[in-house]
Structures are given as C-alpha cells and as structure tokens.
Amino acid sequence: MNRIERRFAACREHGRKALIPYITGGDPQPDATVPLLQTLVEGGADILEIGIPFSDPMADGQVIQAACERALVHHVNIRRILEMVREFRTDDVHTPVVLMGYLNPIEQMGYAAFAQEAVAAGVDGILCVDLPPEESQFFVEMLQENQLDPIWLIAPTTQAERIRRICEVARGFVYYVSLKGVTGADSLSVSDVAVHVANIRAATRLPVGVGFGIRDAAAAGRIAGVADAVVVGSALVAQIEAHQSEPEVMYAVVREFIADMRRAMDAAAVETALGGER
Amino acid sequence: MSSKVSINYGEFPDAGGHFGRYGGRFVPELLMAPLEELAEAYARYREDPRFLAELEADLVHYVGRPSPLYYAQRWSEQLGGARIYLKREDLNHTGAHKINNTMGQALLAARMGKTRLVAETGAGQHGVATATVAARLGLECVIYMGAADVQRQSVNVYRMRLLGAKVIAVEAGTRTLKDALNEAFRDWAANVDDTFYIIGTVAGPHPYPAMVRDFQTVIGHEARRQILEREGRLPDALVACVGGGSNAMGLFHPFLADAGVRLYGVEAGGEGLAGGRHAAPLATGRPGVLHGNRTYLMEDADGQILPTHSISAGLDYPGVGPEHAWLKDVGRAEYVDATDQEALAAFHALTRAEGIMPALESAHALACADRLAREMTPDQIIVANLSGRGDKDINTVAALEGMEL
Numbered sequence: 001m002n003r004i005e006r007r008f009a010a011c012r013e014h015g016r017k018a019l020i021p022y023i024t025g026g027d028p029q030p031d032a033t034v035p036l037l038q039t040l041v042e043g044g045a046d047i048l049e050i051g052i053p054f055s056d057p058m059a060d061g062q063v064i065q066a067a068c069e070r071a072l073v074h075h076v077n078i079r080r081i082l083e084m085v086r087e088f089r090t091d092d093v094h095t096p097v098v099l100m101g102y103l104n105p106i107e108q109m110g111y112a113a114f115a116q117e118a119v120a121a122g123v124d125g126i127l128c129v130d131l132p133p134e135e136s137q138f139f140v141e142m143l144q145e146n147q148l149d150p151i152w153l154i155a156p157t158t159q160a161e162r163i164r165r166i167c168e169v170a171r172g173f174v175y176y177v178s179l180k181g182v183t184g185a186d187s188l189s190v191s192d193v194a195v196h197v198a199n200i201r202a203a204t205r206l207p208v209g210v211g212f213g214i215r216d217a218a219a220a221g222r223i224a225g226v227a228d229a230v231v232v233g234s235a236l237v238a239q240i241e242a243h244q245s246e247p248e249v250m251y252a253v254v255r256e257f258i259a260d261m262r263r264a265m266d267a268a269a270v271e272t273a274l275g276g277e278r
Numbered sequence: 279m280s281s282k283v284s285i286n287y288g289e290f291p292d293a294g295g296h297f298g299r300y301g302g303r304f305v306p307e308l309l310m311a312p313l314e315e316l317a318e319a320y321a322r323y324r325e326d327p328r329f330l331a332e333l334e335a336d337l338v339h340y341v342g343r344p345s346p347l348y349y350a351q352r353w354s355e356q357l358g359g360a361r362i363y364l365k366r367e368d369l370n371h372t373g374a375h376k377i378n379n380t381m382g383q384a385l386l387a388a389r390m391g392k393t394r395l396v397a398e399t400g401a402g403q404h405g406v407a408t409a410t411v412a413a414r415l416g417l418e419c420v421i422y423m424g425a426a427d428v429q430r431q432s433v434n435v436y437r438m439r440l441l442g443a444k445v446i447a448v449e450a451g452t453r454t455l456k457d458a459l460n461e462a463f464r465d466w467a468a469n470v471d472d473t474f475y476i477i478g479t480v481a482g483p484h485p486y487p488a489m490v491r492d493f494q495t496v497i498g499h500e501a502r503r504q505i506l507e508r509e510g511r512l513p514d515a516l517v518a519c520v521g522g523g524s525n526a527m528g529l530f531h532p533f534l535a536d537a538g539v540r541l542y543g544v545e546a547g548g549e550g551l552a553g554g555r556h557a558a559p560l561a562t563g564r565p566g567v568l569h570g571n572r573t574y575l576m577e578d579a580d581g582q583i584l585p586t587h588s589i590s591a592g593l594d595y596p597g598v599g600p601e602h603a604w605l606k607d608v609g610r611a612e613y614v615d616a617t618d619q620e621a622l623a624a625f626h627a628l629t630r631a632e633g634i635m636p637a638l639e640s641a642h643a644l645a646c647a648d649r650l651a652r653e654m655t656p657d658q659i660i661v662a663n664l665s666g667r668g669d670k671d672i673n674t675v676a677a678l679e680g681m682e683l
Contacts (some may be wrong), residue, residue: 006545030320043494054581055582055583056451056456056457056569056583058306058459058460058463058464058569058570059306059308059464059467061464065450065451065460066450068452069451072582075580077580078580099632102567103304103567103578104566104567104568104575104577104583105581105582106578106581107566107567107581108566108577108579108580108581109580110580129306130304130567130570131304132303132304132305132307132310133302134294134302134303135294135302135304152307153306153307153308154307155306155307155308155310155311156308157307157308157309157310157311157312157470158310158311159306159311162310162311166307170368177306177307177308179471180308180467180470180471181308181467181468182469197361220439275363
C-alpha cells in the first residue's frame with residue numbers, strides 16, 4: 001500500500017474526507033514552498049498537490065498563471081521542486097505528495113529521469129494536465145515502473161465509455177473537474193457534481209476527488225458531502241498572492257484558510273453520517 | 279531521394295492526428311470531447327456535397343477566388359535569374375489567405391449549431407478574417423490578441439471592432455500570439471456548448487492541423503492548375519513564409535508528391551538566428567508539446583517556452599504546425615529563414631518593382647525567393663506565396679524608418 005492508498009484508507013476509517021490543497025512550487029518565492037507545505041499539513045491537509053510552473057498553463061486561469069510567472073522569475077524547474085519535496089520529506093514521511101504539471105517540462109527532462117528522480121524525492125503521484133490517456137502509454141509505463149500513481153482528470157464533458165477507459169489506467173484517485181472552464185472559474189453546482197461523481201463511481205473503486213471552482217469553506221463542505229476528496233487551488237493561491245509581501249501573515253492566513261475548510265468538511269461528514277442513519 | 283518519394287503524403291495524419299512523431303492531441307480532458315465532436319463533424323461535412331458547394335460558392339463570390347497567379351516580370355528581370363510567379367492571396371477579401379480557412383470553419387460551426395466564434399490573432403489578419411465571416415453569418419465573435427500586438431496592430435483592432443467582434447487584449451505571459459492562444463483555449467473550455475474555436479493556423483490539437491490545411495489547399499490546387507496553364511509544366515520551387523505555417527501548407531500540400539518541385543518554408547530570422555531574437559523554431563528549436571500538439575518549439579532547457587521576436591506579428595510564434603515539423607524531418611521541405619532587414623528590403627523591392635505592397639510576413643518569402651532566383655536561370659520557375667497585403671504594416675515600416683504617420 002502506498003502513501004495515497006494509506007491516506008484514503010485512514011480517511012475512510014475515520015469518516016473523514018480528504019482535503020487536497022494545491023500550491024505552485026516556488027510561489028511566491030522558492031524558500032516559501034516547504035514552509036507552506038508544512039503549514040497546509042498543520043491546517044488539516046491530507047494530500048499535497050504541488051504545481052510545476054509552466055510558461056503557458058492553458059488549463060489554468062489567471063490566478064495560477066500569475067503564480068507560475070512568480071515562480072519562473074526564480075527559474076524554478078522540476079529538479080528544484082524535487083529538492084523541495086526532499087526537504088519536506090525530512091520532517092513528514094506520511095503526507096502524500098502529488099505533482100501537477102504540463103507535459104513539456106516533463107518531456108524535456110525525460111520521462112525516465114523524471115519518474116526516477118520524483119519517486120526518489122518522495123513524490124507519490126503525477127497529474128499531467130495536457131496528457132490524455134491516448135498519448136500516455138510510455139509515460140504511464142515509466143510512472144508504474146517507479147511506483148508513481150498516474151492521476152487523471154475527468155471532466156463534465158467526459159462520456160461514460162471514456163470514463164471507463166481513464167479509470168482503467170488511473171491509480172491513487174481520480175480527479176473530477178467540477179465545472180466547464182479553467183482553474184479559478186466560478187459557478188459550481190453541487191447537484192451536478194453529485195450526478196457526475198456517481199457516474200465515475202460506477203466505473204471505478206478508486207476514491208473520487210473534486211476540484212475547480214471550490215472557493216471557500218462552505219463550498220468545500222458541500223462537495224465533501226458527495227466526494228471522497230476536495231481539491232482547492234486558485235482560492236488558496238489567491239491568498240498566497242495577496243499576502244506574499246508579509247510571509248508571517250501569509251502562513252497564518254493559509255493555515256486558517258485550510259483549517260476553515262477542514263472544519264466545514266468534517267461538519268459535513270458528521271451530518272452525512274447522521275443523515276445516513278435516519 | 280528514393281526513400282523519400284515512397285511516402286504517401288495523403289495518408290497523413292493518422293487517425294490520432296499524427297504526422298510521424300508530431301501532431302496528436304495534447305489538451306486538458308475537458309477539451310477531448312469537443313475535439314472529438316469537431317473531428318466527427320469535419321469528417322462528415324468534408325464529404326458532404328452541399329457543404330462543399332456552399333463553401334465553393336462563398337470562396338468564389340465572397341472571398342473572390344480564384345486568386346491570380348501573377349508573373350512578376352520586372353522584379354524577376356531585376357534579379358536576373360528564375361522567373362517568379364506570385365500567388366496573389368493578398369487579393370482575397372480581407373487581404374490575406376486567412377479567410378480561406380475562416381470561411382470553411384465558420385460554415386462548419388454553423389452546421390454544428392454553434393452560435394459563438396472565438397479566435398486568437400497575432401497580426402490581426404486571422405482575427406479580421408474571423409470577425410468578417412462572423413458578421414457574414416450573424417455569429418457572435420470574440421477575438422483574443424496579445425496586448426503587445428494590440429498596440430502594434432491598432433488598425434486591425436479597429437477593423438475587428440467595426441465588424442462587431444469583441445477584441446480582448448491578453449496581458450499574460452509575453453503578451454503576444456502564444457498567450458492569445460492560451461486565452462482562446464480557456465474561453466473554449468468554459469463555453470464548449472455554444473462556442474466554436476477557429477484556430478488560424480495548421481497547429482493545435484487534432485483535427486485542426488489537418489482541417490486548416492485542407493481549407494488552405496485551395497491555394498496550392500489553384501496554383502498547380504494555373505502554372506500548368508501558363509507554363510505547361512510544374513515550377514522548380516515553391517516558397518512561402520512559415521509562422522504557424524498555414525499559407526505554406528496550403529501551397530505545398532498539393533505538390534508534395536511532385537518530387538521535382540522543391541519546397542522552401544521561410545521562418546522569421548528576426549535580428550539573426552545567433553542572437554536568439556527570432557521566431558525560427560524549425561531552425562533552432564527542438565520537439566516538444568505546446569498548444570495541443572507535438573512539434574518543434576523555441577524553449578529553454580527546462581521546457582519553458584521562450585519569447586520570440588519578428589518584425590511581423592503574424593510570424594511571432596514559438597511553435598510551428600506539426601506537418602511542417604514532419605516534412606522537415608523526412609526532408610521533403612527545406613526550412614530557411616529571412617531576417618527582419620531582409621524582409622524589409624523585399625517589402626520595398628516588390629513595392630517599387632511591381633506596385634504590389636506585400637505583408638511583412640509574405641516579405642519573408644519574397645526575401646527567400648530573391649536569394650533563390652539569383653542562383654537560378656530564366657528558364658526556371660519559382661512560385662512564391664504572396665499571402666497577404668502590406669497596408670496593415672505601413673505604420674510599422676514608417677516607424678522603423680524614423681517616420682511618424
């Protein structure tokens with residue numbers, strides 16, 4: 001059992017939904033990433049998602065593009081991010097770490113080197129945003145050889161047959177994109193999400209995480225009622241951006257932001273459990 | 279050469295949109311279904327006689343096709359070598375080859391029940407061509423344009439607005455064409471139900487490279503017929519500028535099987551390849567993945583996309599269509615560059631010798647034709663694609679020469 005499986009198993013055991021915050025590696029500057037990861041864990045994060053900055057992040061909205069640009073000012077590349085993961089791992093050997101990025105920086109590093117160095121640094125899963133399963137055979141082989149979980153996105157536009165095919169190659173968890181658009185978009189409908197999550201559950205026993213458009217604790221609580229994990233990215237990165245000039249304030253705000261979501265999700269889980277008994 | 283002629287170029291791309299190792303479909307999951315829907319619709323309508331008849335009628339009566347193949351006699355004689363014919367795409371409605379593609383895609387969008395068009399634009403030619411067909415078909419239109427390009431192409435911005443399009447200046451990244459593409463993809467992702475994304479070049483995820491090529495091959499089919507009528511034989515060389523590469527692919531494709539016709543694609547050499555300020559991924563880049571396809575890219579060692587430079591906004595792009603990447607690797611086409619200065623010189627030369635003012639993009643092709651022609655003899659023939667007219671560029675040219683209009 002790897003770290004991601006263990007964490008979801010522990011969550012299930014405690015009737016808890018996993019909280020998965022996303023930050024861009026190296027944002028707002030490289031020294032902040034490890035303290036931010038530790039802060040997220042203190043706030044109640046279960047799995048950490050670290051974005052590999054890319055110059056042309058076409059699946060992301062303005063907030064994360066700006067975060068990428070802040071990191072790229074410092075020339076943060078994949079190896080620098082792996083150093084950060086290694087440093088984080090010296091104090092935390094349990095919290096799973098997922099890298100999220102675009103294919104080109106990974107391809108320039110080389111699939112084999114990337115997979116080997118990532119697992120050696122203590123990474124658990126890889127989500128490559130612009131790599132569909134159709135183009136991924138060699139990449140997935142490299143990940144599996146190195147015991148890294150390929151994490152895949154499923155979108156509102158993904159049809160049943162395709163959901164099935166994606167779930168066949170997915171490991172760890174699957175990530176449902178809760179609305180049409182890019183990261184940071186709004187207009188989230190919980191009942192729509194519930195229908196789609198049910199469709200995904202029909203195709204896999206993997207945990208289902210939901211992300212895109214979850215802006216605050218209230219939304220996180222509602223989504224926790226229908227999914228196994230809640231992913232929060234842009235709303236968190238916006239807090240980092242707003243407080244980047246005062247690091248101590250930034251860490252405090254981030255901790256509280258995540259803790260708020262944690263409380264809302266835990267409250268929702270209790271409600272669901274009670275509702276289930278009635 | 280024997281191994282090269284055995285390729286059946288008509289069989290590319292494969293079902294997944296691959297030209298050899300290039301092309302494909304590298305997009306976020308959200309866009310996979312709309313791309314599949316587009317590929318299916320295109321496969322259906324490209325065989326539909328009524329669709330093709332409607333497109334043909336619009337190309338004739340609205341765009342003004344066929345465009346002439348003009349023998350540039352005075353310019354050729356000045357150069358003292360090969361005879362140069364110009365394929366006059368500058369005479370199309372809206373002044374460039376771009377409308378061949380936007381007309382086709384907009385008719386397809388209407389057939390698919392889409393009511394809103396989005397597009398990216400660099401120089402503004404593709405944006406104008408999209409806004410034009412949107413007006414013609416009564417469709418809503420949103421154009422994304424890098425903020426830097428909005429400044430240097432203000433006339434085209436105003437043209438698009440007059441045509442009823444909403445022009446959105448993109449402030450992210452390098453504020454040029456690649457950032458406009460990112461933003462157009464984001465718009466499409468958020469509005470897939472009612473929106474059709476008209477990509478302006480032979481790049482992007484499958485089926486765009488093949489579909490845009492097909493709509494642009496009207497250039498090459500006409501040129502082939504016209505040169506056979508005029509000269510009774512095929513030309514020795516074809517020359518076209520390559521940014522994304524749609525005018526070049528449109529001209530080249532119907533000649534790919536004609537092994538005796540040499541194909542020259544001309545990238546933007548900017549201030550010279552050595553200094554890095556250029557837009558020549560085929561000459562200096564390496565394969566990578568951007569904007570939905572695998573192709574040659576200008577990128578750094580970490581895989582970050584590099585800023586580009588060209589005197590012409592339409593060539594100012596760090597990637598290139600995947601079919602060009604493949605034609606380079608298999609050796610069927612040759613890719614060279616022309617610098618800003620060479621393009622500017624060709625702009626003036628053609629203007630004074632023939633009374634035809636070329637777009638700065640097309641002037642790159644003319645600079646190459648100039649070099650080739652001097653090495654050739656008057657019994658030889660070059661066809662150069664005059665992909666657009668230069669009126670849009672007179673402010674740029676004047677500014678470079680220290681004049682304010």
